[in-house]
Amino acid sequence: MIDIISINRQFLIMAREVANSKSGEIITGLPRPVLDRLATLSLDQIEAIAQGVGVSLITFxxxxxxxxxxxxxxxxxxxxxxxxxxxxxxx
Known part of the structure; x- marks a missing residue:
């Protein structure tokens, strides 16, 4: 079973990868300012967020x-x- 840390990590990495695309907001559901910020994060920063939030960063x-x-x-x-x-x- 995939745990919330892994799900968050995968989501944040995917969001960072599509952050500079025209469809980033539609793909992720995240607003442009958040995508712009994610685009600047390192993998270590993404890992720290994924491990530290304790809740799902993905919304339905x-x-x-x-x-x-x-x-x-x-x-x-x-x-x-x-x-x-x-x-x-x-x-």
Whole structure:
């Protein structure tokens, strides 16, 4: 089982890698200022954050209704629907 430290570490590294892309905000759900700051962090700094926060840094971005709709869609439609929902929220 993956622990919260590993999940946070992987998320922060992924966010740092996409921080300078145009789609970084949509991919991660993080605001531009946070992505800009993550882009400057070293792996040691990311590791310290991952180990020190004690809570998940990932949040679920779909409402209950959106999740219900997502589960009703066919597999090929899920990614497009999720992207449309997230993009429509101005992320």
């Amino acid at each position: 971005r779909l409402s209950e209704a959106e999740l219900t709709r997502l589960t009703a869609l066919q597999e090929g439609q899920r990614a497009a629907y999720s992207l449309a929902v997230v993009a429509s929220e101005g992320r």
